[in-house]
Amino acid sequence: xxxxxxxxxxxxxxxxxxxxxxxxxxxxxxxxxxxxxxxxxxxxxxxxxxxxxxxxxxxxxxxxxxxxxxxxxxxxxxxxxxxxxxxxxxxxxxxxxxxxxxxxxxxxxxxxxxxxxxxxxxxxxxxxxxxxxxxxxxxxxxxxxxxxxxxxxxxxxxxxxxxxxxxxxxxxxxxxxxxxxxxxxxxxxxxxxxxxxxxxxxxxxxxxxxxxxxxxxxxxxxxxxxxxxxxxxxxxxxxxxxxxxxxx
Amino acid sequence: xxxxxxxxxxxxxxxxxxxxxxxxxxxxxxxxxxxxxxxxxxxxxxxxxxxxxxxxxxxxxxxxxxxxxxxxxxxxxxxxxxxxxxxxxxxxxxxxxxxxxxxxxxxxxxxxxxxxxxxxxxxxxxxxxxxxxxxxxxxxxxxxxxxxxxxxxxxxxxxxxxxxxxxxxxxxxxxxxxxxxxxxxxxxxxxxxxxxxxxxx
Numbered sequence: 001x002x003x004x005x006x007x008x009x010x011x012x013x014x015x016x017x018x019x020x021x022x023x024x025x026x027x028x029x030x031x032x033x034x035x036x037x038x039x040x041x042x043x044x045x046x047x048x049x050x051x052x053x054x055x056x057x058x059x060x061x062x063x064x065x066x067x068x069x070x071x072x073x074x075x076x077x078x079x080x081x082x083x084x085x086x087x088x089x090x091x092x093x094x095x096x097x098x099x100x101x102x103x104x105x106x107x108x109x110x111x112x113x114x115x116x117x118x119x120x121x122x123x124x125x126x127x128x129x130x131x132x133x134x135x136x137x138x139x140x141x142x143x144x145x146x147x148x149x150x151x152x153x154x155x156x157x158x159x160x161x162x163x164x165x166x167x168x169x170x171x172x173x174x175x176x177x178x179x180x181x182x183x184x185x186x187x188x189x190x191x192x193x194x195x196x197x198x199x200x201x202x203x204x205x206x207x208x209x210x211x212x213x214x215x216x217x218x219x220x221x222x223x224x225x226x227x228x229x230x231x232x233x234x235x236x237x238x239x240x241x242x243x244x245x246x247x248x
Numbered sequence: 249x250x251x252x253x254x255x256x257x258x259x260x261x262x263x264x265x266x267x268x269x270x271x272x273x274x275x276x277x278x279x280x281x282x283x284x285x286x287x288x289x290x291x292x293x294x295x296x297x298x299x300x301x302x303x304x305x306x307x308x309x310x311x312x313x314x315x316x317x318x319x320x321x322x323x324x325x326x327x328x329x330x331x332x333x334x335x336x337x338x339x340x341x342x343x344x345x346x347x348x349x350x351x352x353x354x355x356x357x358x359x360x361x362x363x364x365x366x367x368x369x370x371x372x373x374x375x376x377x378x379x380x381x382x383x384x385x386x387x388x389x390x391x392x393x394x395x396x397x398x399x400x401x402x403x404x405x406x407x408x409x410x411x412x413x414x415x416x417x418x419x420x421x422x423x424x425x426x427x428x429x430x431x432x433x434x435x436x437x438x439x440x441x442x443x444x445x446x447x448x449x
Contacts, residue, residue: 001404003363003364003366003367003370004366004367004370004372005367005368005370045368048353048356048357048368049367049368051352051356052349052352052353052356052368052369053349053371055342055344055352058356076421077422078422079342079421079422079423211404214404215404
């Protein structure tokens with residue numbers, strides 16, 4: 001199985017289109033983007049990939065975060081030593097981000113919403129340096145953010161991370177599955193459809209199913225594989241013990 | 249800056265300073281070119297510029313250069329061109345290299361496997377990212393930055409033993425440590441960390 005990040009899947013392409021919209025937004029201070037969705041739909045992995053490729057700053061909000069804790073993490077993430085009081089840390093962040101074209105990404109933002117000062121500090125940083133801010137959280141985060149009109153009005157894009165489509169499953173199968181010697185493994189439509197149904201569009205489970213099918217194809221020595229050659233148990237992601245899966 | 253005189257043939261910078269220190273008058277570029285016949289005119293111009301930057305030569309008049317007191321002193325103690333002190337200018341921006349992206353992924357995740365790093369850090373332009381990343385993680389392991397965990401992540405190939413998992417022990421900063429022959433240089437701390445004897449931990 002190839003280890004690649006797929007930008008063609010619908011969630012990622014929607015996210016990238018959203019970042020583009022934020023960059024092109026009319027009001028310069030409206031440079032916030034919200035990503036929301038249930039766990040397992042690839043929010044964190046997409047944000048990590050985006051931060052790595054673009055050299056952006058990624059923080060994961062913790063339930064124990066105070067204003068000082070957040071500022072110290074932010075200063076470390078922009079490449080400085082967190083020395084001094086909050087005021088000095090704030091100015092260190094401003095000088096590091098001003099004109100740097102980096103984005104600040106905050107994952108699990110629900111934790112930061114318990115104390116309005118954290119979100120307000122991010123707003124100050126964004127307003128003063130025009131740094132885009134991407135916040136990500138579970139489904140329903142936008143409803144929580146609506147309480148803070150001054151933040152909600154700055155959102156230029158809300159990206160919902162949802163289940164993968166059947167097209168996404170086809171992309172994963174075609175791009176990631178490989179045979180010995182790096183040859184592509186071809187998936188028949190009925191197998192792609194069954195993977196889509198069985199995994200309920202969860203990317204992690206889709207990848208597991210594709211890896212299982214790839215192993216079967218390698219064992220059989222075939223270059224194309226369909227539903228007839230694959231036991232349904234290889235596609236399940238229902239958490240059943242493997243003995244039960246084999247009987248299914 | 250005084251250093252021991254070198255034995256190899258002096259370069260244009262050294263020779264120009266020698267001429268100007270000896271004459272103690274201002275000379276034009278044409279006069280210098282006439283003095284140093286085998287040195288191309290372009291090199292003379294560049295060398296005089298460098299000497300002016302180092303404050304060993306000054307422009308006495310338009311197009312006319314003479315050695316300063318510091319230049320005469322440097323010439324007497326054996327002038328050598330090259331860096332005259334530490335670089336104090338603005339730091340270079342973080343480079344967008346594969347190993348820099350790998351380091352960023354490590355610092356973000358903390359626990360990782362080689363396929364994790366490949367998926368996150370590669371952008372499709374690398375020739376052999378797998379071996380490069382494996383070698384880098386191995387070097388960081390020998391320098392005590394990374395430790396291999398006892399449990400493995402499930403593999404994908406038939407009869408695979410799974411992927412090794414690693415834990416980043418030292419998050420020293422945003423710049424990726426540089427692998428060297430006998431250790432790892434950490435640009436965040438400015439320290440050279442030698443490899444542990446007997447392989448990675």
